[in-house]
Amino acid sequence: MKRLLLILLLLPAAFxxxxxxxxxxxxxxxxxSIEIAGxxxxxxxxxxxxxxxxxxxxxxxIFNENETKSINKVxxxxxxxxxxxxxxxxxxxxxxxxxxxxxxxxxxxxxxQLDSTIDTCMESINKCSYETIVxxxxxxxxxxxxxxxxxxxxCVIQDTCELDKECDDxxxxxxxxxxxxxxxxxxxxHDPVTECESxxxxxxxxxxxxxxxxxxxHDADCxxxxxxxxxxxxxxxxxxxxxxxxxxxxxxxxxxNELTVECSAGDNYCPPECSxxxxxxxxxxxxxxxxxxxxxxxxxxxxxxxxNNTFCQDGVWKYQKAGSSSCNxxxxxxxxxxxxxxxxxxxxxxxxxRKTLITSMIIAGFLALTGTYxxxxxxxxxxx
Numbered sequence: 198m199k200r201l202l203l204i205l206l207l208l209p210a211a212f213x214x215x216x217x218x219x220x221x222x223x224x225x226x227x228x229x230s231i232e233i234a235g236x237x238x239x240x241x242x243x244x245x246x247x248x249x250x251x252x253x254x255x256x257x258x259i260f261n262e263n264e265t266k267s268i269n270k271v272x273x274x275x276x277x278x279x280x281x282x283x284x285x286x287x288x289x290x291x292x293x294x295x296x297x298x299x300x301x302x303x304x305x306x307x308x309x310q311l312d313s314t315i316d317t318c319m320e321s322i323n324k325c326s327y328e329t330i331v332x333x334x335x336x337x338x339x340x341x342x343x344x345x346x347x348x349x350x351x352c353v354i355q356d357t358c359e360l361d362k363e364c365d366d367x368x369x370x371x372x373x374x375x376x377x378x379x380x381x382x383x384x385x386x387h388d389p390v391t392e393c394e395s396x397x398x399x400x401x402x403x404x405x406x407x408x409x410x411x412x413x414x415h416d417a418d419c420x421x422x423x424x425x426x427x428x429x430x431x432x433x434x435x436x437x438x439x440x441x442x443x444x445x446x447x448x449x450x451x452x453x454n455e456l457t458v459e460c461s462a463g464d465n466y467c468p469p470e471c472s473x474x475x476x477x478x479x480x481x482x483x484x485x486x487x488x489x490x491x492x493x494x495x496x497x498x499x500x501x502x503x504x505n506n507t508f509c510q511d512g513v514w515k516y517q518k519a520g521s522s523s524c525n526x527x528x529x530x531x532x533x534x535x536x537x538x539x540x541x542x543x544x545x546x547x548x549x550x551r552k553t554l555i556t557s558m559i560i561a562g563f564l565a566l567t568g569t570y571x572x573x574x575x576x577x578x579x580x581x
Contacts, residue, residue: 239253267296272296
């Protein structure tokens with residue numbers, strides 16, 4: 198008994214000393230995510246009753262049941278799995294400890310909107326550093342109060358900005374303005390022009406020189422030689438290309454379809470130099486094996502066949518997609534449903550539909566019981 202009391206007394210101290218900033222125990226369905234202390238954890242796949250695939254941000258690992266692994270400073274333990282079938286949603290119970298809050302990956306993630314600081318991402322610990330500028334340095338975008346235009350070139354731009362015309366950048370695609378207030382230096386702003394307006398020597402995307410469009414998307418500055426209005430007009434149905442409506446719209450704007458070379462998940466394409474670890478759109482290679490399908494290779498024969506959370510398309514195996522990802526066929530989705538807007542049905546949507554159905558059933562049952570009660574009450578009163 199004394200030993201049990203000692204253990205109970207030590208437990209709070211043990212948890213207090215644990216080197217983590219947040220933790221939670223959750224049950225997730227395939228494709229579902231949870232955010233803890235700014236970290237995004239997703240259950241990508243449940244391969245069997247003993248094996249799952251989990252990601253933290255853009256990095257994933259395969260776990261066995263009762264196994265603990267660390268992904269980008271997040272410790273995850275798979276407590277239990279529930280594998281029903283490949284066609285159904287499967288679940289896993291996870292114990293998650295976040296050891297470090299992920300603030301940034303690159304310097305641009307740390308933008309505090311202040312010109313007076315140097316914003317840096319300390320990549321070794323993924324935290325932001327904001328260093329106040331205390332020196333008169335040319336071309337750093339800031340003029341400290343004790344500097345002048347003679348020792349800091351940034352002061353020249355800010356000191357001379359009093360009228361909008363002084364901010365003219367000679368680019369018709371931007372709206373140039375001088376912004377500031379009393380006791381505050383005025384600075385130039387160059388906002389992109391997006392409205393269709395004749396006479397400004399610029400033709401934004403979506404605009405056209407057609408009188409029938411007057412008052413909406415009519416812009417007399419647009420060239421009659423333009424062959425596209427916006428990026429969606431340039432879709433070549435090839436997942437390997439980036440489709441853009443490019444060029445100066447006042448001269449000629451046309452489609453460009455550049456080959457994708459960046460490893461980017463969710464664009465439905467895997468460049469030759471990318472791997473499944475870098476890009477989830479990549480095929481399952483021979484080096485990737487799963488407990489339930491140890492003989493699975495990159496080549497497949499039957500279009501639309503689903504095996505172990507992968508599907509056969511164009512002769513190769515691809516990972517099934519999580520909820521809200523783009524799709525064309527039901528078999529491409531983990532939930533088995535590709536909606537009319539060409540996105541996979543998410544587990545959250547399924548859960549919401551279930552809640553709505555259950556709520557409707559409860560209300561219907563309550564109304565039926567109320568009706569039955571009133572019916573018998575009426576009969577009893579008539580007998581009396």
